[in-house]
Amino acid sequence: MDKTLCRYHPAQPATWQCLPCERSFGDCCIPLNADAPDELPVCPLCNVQLQFLGAANTAQPFWERIPSFFLYGLQGGPMTFAVLLALASLFMPQSLILWGCLFSVATKYFHSVIEASCQAGSQAPSLLSAFSPEGFSLFFRQLVVFAIAFGALWLAADFNSEALYWAVTLGILLAMPASIIRLALDKELGAALSPDQVGQVMRAMGWRYLILCAFLFILWQSPGWVTHMLSSGLPRVVLVPIAAFLFAYFGVVMCAMMGYAVFQYQGALGYVIADENGQASYPTAEYQRRRALAQAEIRLKEGQSGQALETLAAALERNDHDIRLNERFHQLLFGLRERSRCLRHLSHYLPLAARLNPSLAATALLNARQLQADYLPEDAQVCEVVAEALLQRHKTREALSLLRNLHQRFPSYPHIPRAYLLAARGFAEGLGQVEPAQKLLTFILTRYPQSPLLVEVRALQTTLAKLTTQA
Ligand SMILES: [Zn+2]
Ligand SMILES: [Zn+2]
Incomplete structure (x- = not known):
């Protein structure tokens, strides 16, 4: 799946989409109003409500986040879970019911990790959540999936064909992560067993699904390897809890990775999940300012310079002391060679820029001189500040022209x-x-x-x- 990008900023991932005009926008173009968080943004061009794309295009790929999955497993919830499993492996009596309960708690916990991390949450669920009574049926559904997988393996082993056995093993290994993901998302056995639904997960991720499988396979094998390495000389009473602890820890890491893969491929999987950090939103005044700037830029890139000017003019009516808005307005008027309007705006913009950003004022003055060769600001202070900024740019003649006869032009200037x-x-x-x-x-x-x-x-x-x- 290719990432969709902002139509106007090809380096920015798209987060919104307008269906009527078929344009995608990034956060760069669609600021949000913090004072009206429920207000859905509209398309800057056709005013139709935009569709949220979630974090589908902004998510970091899961293979770049491997260390974070290992850290995820070190949190309080997963650690208590691993300790519980280790203790149970040592002290729990050989009762089928007790072990059944333990496995259902473990399955529930693994599934809650998948669910939590497909929201890209960095906080692991607490172990207590695995003991809540609801959702135990999930365990039975997972059990059915595993039973079918083992049944298939068992049947394949019966055929006395090594090739067939390995083909089935490989098939199960490849299908299992997608099936677990499907079950965690849809909670339905039908979905977890349906080749079509499981295939959709694989298709959504494409060849990168294989990376996920490879990582999961390595993780799945790691507790075995570690205990195998330790097994020389260590007694059973030490080895069994270590194996149980590692099984729990690596299980959580695997589930965190599968969950995150869902988050990353949400668009292709048909989900919309926002990033945990959310999008930047601004107080009303700042929001209006940013929206005007973004809209003007979009209009300009669409070749609608007239509308770009009007957008900025309307924003300046609300907030005529904003330097960015004024600067954009000036550049636009100058670029369009709107001579008289630009000169009129300069009498407001130049004193403002001289006060807040002399370098912008120097640029504006050089522009003004192109429109009117003898242009002079109407304020002594502005002349002095702009002259200083021009001198720094080695525009000496222009700077000196601003200071010529200053004592005659402004006799009261101190x-x-x-x-x-x-x-x-x-x-x-x-x-x-x-x-x-x-x-x-x-x-x-x-x-x-x-x-x-x-x-x-x-x-x-x-x-x-x-x-x-x-x-
Ligand atoms: Zn539109
Ligand atoms: Zn943009």
């Missing part, structure tokens, strides 16, 4: 000395023009003798003086 010191540095360092820099410094010294920046002004003056004498 930071003229600071702005002119910046301009002097621009002339000297950016353009290598010492003379205009010196003029500016002299201007500061004569016009603003009270300025706290005089020390810096004199220092720069001295440096420039040295430069001219050397030259």
Whole structure:
């Protein structure tokens, strides 16, 4: 089964689907409203309610999670279960009824592990859940499945053909995990025995089902190998509980792996299971902001730039101080060469960006100059901040044009000395023009003798003086 991806972000797995317009969306495009968790999201294009795809496309493959299954078996629930089995193997009397009860508890516990891990839960079920009275019939159903499997093996052994015997063994080994998964999911004997239903599990996983089988086979054999290695010299009284303990532990690991395989292949198996961590959802204001940004991007990628603009304009009406929304709106207007609208928006956007993100303001100013060559912000502070950001980008001429005649354009601006010191540095360092820099410094010294920046002004003056004498 191939993963479905977000139509607009091919690196993101799809989590939602719109049936009418046949588009898949990732979480990237569909933010959720934390203040209205029951509200189902709608398609950004046709406004129809979206279908949730669950974690089918986001799930990590089970073969990349092998260590986590071994850790899973080390939790409190599985450990008590393993200890219980070990103790029972030592102390329980030889009573068929008692052993039958123990096996049913064990089967129930294994099945609850499969169920829990097919929700991708990292918490193992507690052992107590295996003692609850409901669901014991599951044990009998599992028993029937095992009995049929053993019956088939027994029959095959009767035929005196090694090839037939191995064929049947292999067939059972291959079918068993799928059958157990089917029983855990549907709780019906019919489903666990139906070749069609069991085959569906295999088809859903494809050749990767073989990886699952191989791992399960290794795990199934491990308790035997370990006890075989230990068996030299150890007495029965030690060996039997160790074997029982390992059987329980590896059983839980196997079930956790099978359960997770269901989680991973839920789409192909016809289930919808959300990730334990759930999807990110946001408070209403943030949700609206993200939705507007995502919708505008989708509209733009669909070639509907007009609608993209309107989406952003509507979002800006609610929240006109959001820098991201403003930036997207500006870039879109500029990209579409909507000259007058872009310039009008700049009178709002430029002061905002100068305050929150001068680098964005510098970009916006360079854009503005392309639309109107003599564009100047209407605020002295904005001019100074943007000029500084432009100087950092080595856009010296553009920066200096913002500072030219600042004292005449904004006579009441209190930071003229600071702005002119910046301009002097621009002339000297950016353009290598010492003379205009010196003029500016002299201007500061004569016009603003009270300025706290005089020390810096004199220092720069001295440096420039040295430069001219050397030259
Ligand atoms: Zn749609
Ligand atoms: Zn997306």
